[in-house]
Amino acid sequence: MSELLERLANLPLRENLRGVSPYGAPQLDVPIQLNVNENTHPMPEVVRQAITEEVHRVAGQLNRYPDREFVELRERLAAFLGHGVTPDQVWAANGSNEVLQQILQTFGGPGRSLLSFPPTYSMYPLLASGTNTAYIAGERGADFDLTAEAAARQVRESQPSIVFLCSPNNPTGTALGLDVVEAVYAAGEDAQTVVVVDEAYAEFRQTGTPSALELLPGRPRLIVSRTMSKAFALAGARLGYVAAAEEVTAALRLVRLPYHLSAVTQATANAALKHVDALLANVEDIKLQRDRIVNELTRLGLTPAASDSNFVFFGGLADPQRTWEALVSHGILVRDVGIPGHLRVTAGTEAETTAFLSALERHLGTGQG
Structure with a gap:
């Protein structure tokens, strides 16, 4: 990778592109991917x-x-x-x-x-x-x-x-x-x-x-x-x-x-x-799961933001990187957006949401969150 970066630096790039990283979220092969705000519900x-x-x-x-x-x-x-x-x-x-x-x-x-x-x-x-x-x-x-x-x-x-x-x-x-x-x-x-x-x-x-x-x-x-x-x-x-x-x-x-x-x-x-109606029926279920996440995170002592989207941004974490890693160990990928004390999770299906909340609660119970 360092060799590639060196060769990249030798190209006649525009100056405002030097040192810039391409956009992208971590892509890991885990069963539950709740990190890029996709609609995880099956297409009707x-x-x-x-x-x-x-x-x-x-x-x-x-x-x-x-x-x-x-x-x-x-x-x-x-x-x-x-x-x-x-x-x-x-x-x-x-x-x-x-x-x-x-x-x-x-x-x-x-x-x-x-x-x-x-x-x-x-x-x-x-x-x-x-x-x-x-x-x-x-x-x-x-x-x-x-x-x-x-x-x-x-x-x-x-x-x-x-x-x-x-x-x-x-x-x-x-x-x-x-x-x-x-x-x-x-x-x-x-x-x-x-x-x-x-x-x-x-x-x-x-x-x-x-x-x-x-x-x-x-x-x-x-x-x-x-x-x-x-x-x-x-x-x-x-x-x-x-x-x-x-x-x-x-x-x-x-x-x-x-x-x-x-x-x-x-x-x-x-x-x-x-087929707008069929697709928006899934939207209503996603909103239910989002609100469920907000309520459960509040119960766990965290500070979720009121959400108008299909994801929840939440704070109150002592070590978000450790929490992120713990969730990955349970096969769940959320997003570390680089804001101290915070993570972001996509509202998935009911089963995915349950898995996320259960894994997070177990982790917080260890006192390492």
Whole structure:
């Protein structure tokens, strides 16, 4: 590995890529993997069958380029989102990471900047680096909260080209109030800041937690990002999308690669969107397991954050690395996000959740947690 790093250092890399590590979570061969916020529930059989039939239908046409404008998919995504969103306001790519990258390619770049508020999704600075966009790390409160006043002040001070607001936030799982989004948007008026609300986990939010989709009318610099990786259990299909003003989706077309969404990807997503109810039934079960985790961790004397996502961020651990290792020894993989005293666990099936809670309680009983 050291030899490879030495050879890498000898390449004529861009300076802002030197010393950078690629994004990635530990991948271990264990029975219960609760570390990357996947939907661990089995795909409903009706959805599997629909995807199989749709992919089979397009397989005979793979010698031709796919629909460059993926019209049917945009229509189905707009219908799913509601809130008056039209197909012309929807854009999609290979996972929400690619959509975010396209946003930075369009509105970022040399001489421009991106502001986000760590701890948050760790891909943001990597996406900024990859597009030669200066990255500005904002600040949160002591309990990782972000108030409208604090966020707006930091936007006025730094005048960024783009702001990424992750809601529900990864890794904390907490959602932002719409007052934060409104305040950030208003604070960016002079700099014409583009405000992106990353709602990758929106389908898991608590009842009554609003979506930034409500704020789209009259805000041409606001973009709401979603994904089909989580609630739709399509992490392997790679489909992310945004809703925004029509002029924003027109702008994103300027940087998209030709025919960037394959016919197979489009067929898979379209088939899944025909069975929203079956997929969202699993979402309800995941929410039950998430709330169960929060309740049980509280009983165990730990401090889980209130979660609007499909994972739980929890503190109160004296030695999170030792706890992580103990769980691995029981065949359970969770995520060490590098925040002292904390770990993050995905809400899995009932059986996976039971295994996690039982193993954690046994470990804490040894006094080594």
